[in-house]
Amino acid sequence: MAGPTTAERQQKKSGPPRPPRARRLLVVLFLVALLATGVLWVLYGSPWLRLExxxxxxxxxxxxxxxxxxxxxxxxxxxxxxxxxxxxxxxxxxxxxxxxxxxxxxxxxxxxxxxxxRKPVLLLEKGRKFIEVDAKGVRFATVERAPKGIPKLEWALDRESGAASLRRFGADRLLREAVEVAGDLPESVARDTRTVKVRSYDSISLELSGDRVVEWGSGEKGRAKAATLVALMKATPKARHFDVSVPTAPASAAS
CATH class of the missing domain: 3.10.20.310 (membrane protein fhac)
Structure with a gap:
């Protein structure tokens, strides 16, 4: 009888045939799918990860x-x-x-x-109630009692410049200017501010405790005006009228 062929001898040396690559890939995919199914069940179907x-x-x-x-x-x-x-x-x-x-x-x-x-920085009177306005100009709540330490907004638009400002900028823009002024006030002034009065875009004033008045002007250059006002009040503590509408040329007066 003829002996084993060359192919048979090589097969004996290398052992049994390995499984094809496609079979190994199917096994891996099956295990991945099984794992993914388990994870999904834990996340969505199990009682262990639910909102309590x-x-x-x-x-x-x-x-x-x-x-x-x-x-x-x-x-x-x-x-x-x-x-x-x-x-x-x-x-x-x-x-x-x-x-x-x-x-x-x-x-x-x-x-x-x-x-x-939201924190109110201004109050709008509406009948016997008050509308709270935040630093972004958002009217967010109506309350029956005015929160302490929050100034009221007073519209005092005159016939000429006030009416012109209203036509040009609109009420919302004027409100935002008043809000910006209130937000720029130094703390020592803010706690004494009772009213923010808007006569026009360029003419906003503050009414403080002790019958003091501050002419602020527009909402522009707020930080400079705040610093100037603090210095002016320290320099003239008995003054009742302050003007920082032009912060480089401030003025104060006793009445």
């Missing part, structure tokens, strides 16, 4: 309960499926007092809502 608590921080005027009600978070839903953008949108829509919301997931069971409330 919503924590609220940062409230001052509002209560945490009001924020929770506005958020309407889907408790017991998979934590990963919670739409944080939708939560933020609902809160800001339902509660105009909220300026911003930082929504965060805390695994395995919690959502955190850190809110920042």
């Amino acid at each position: 608590r919503v924590e609220v921080s940062g409230t001052e005027v509002l209560t945490p309960r009001q924020v929770l009600d506005a958020a309407d978070a889907p408790v017991d839903a998979p934590l990963i499926s919670v739409d944080t953008s939708a939560l933020e949108e609902r809160i800001r829509s339902e509660l105009p007092r909220i300026d911003s919301v930082d929504v965060s997931r805390t695994w395995p069971h919690e959502i955190g809502l850190e809110v920042t409330e």
Whole structure:
């Protein structure tokens, strides 16, 4: 009988045939799919990673309960499926007092809502109530009692320059100018300011405690005007009238 062929001898030396590359690839793909399915089940189907608590921080005027009600978070839903953008949108829509919301997931069971409330810098009188206006000029709340330390806005537009300013800039722009003035006031002046009076775009004045008046001018060069006003008040403590509309040429008078 003839002996083994050359091919048979080589096969005995190299051992049994290896599985084809395609088979190994199928095995790897199967294991990856199995792992992905397990991960998806843990994230979406298991009871281990579901929303159980919503924590609220940062409230001052509002209560945490009001924020929770506005958020309407889907408790017991998979934590990963919670739409944080939708939560933020609902809160800001339902509660105009909220300026911003930082929504965060805390695994395995919690959502955190850190809110920042708007701060009033001016008040608009409306009948017996007051509209709060923030530093961006946003009218965000109507309250029955005026918050302490917040000046009132008084419209005193005259027939000529006031009417011209209203036509040219509009009421919202004039309001923003008044807001800008209130925001630029140094702390020592801000706490004594009772009224911000708008006569025109270029003529905004402040009424302070002690029957003192400050002619501020427009909202431009606010920082320079603030620094000048502080220095002027220190130099003339008995003055009752101050003019910083041109900060490089300020003036003060006893009456």
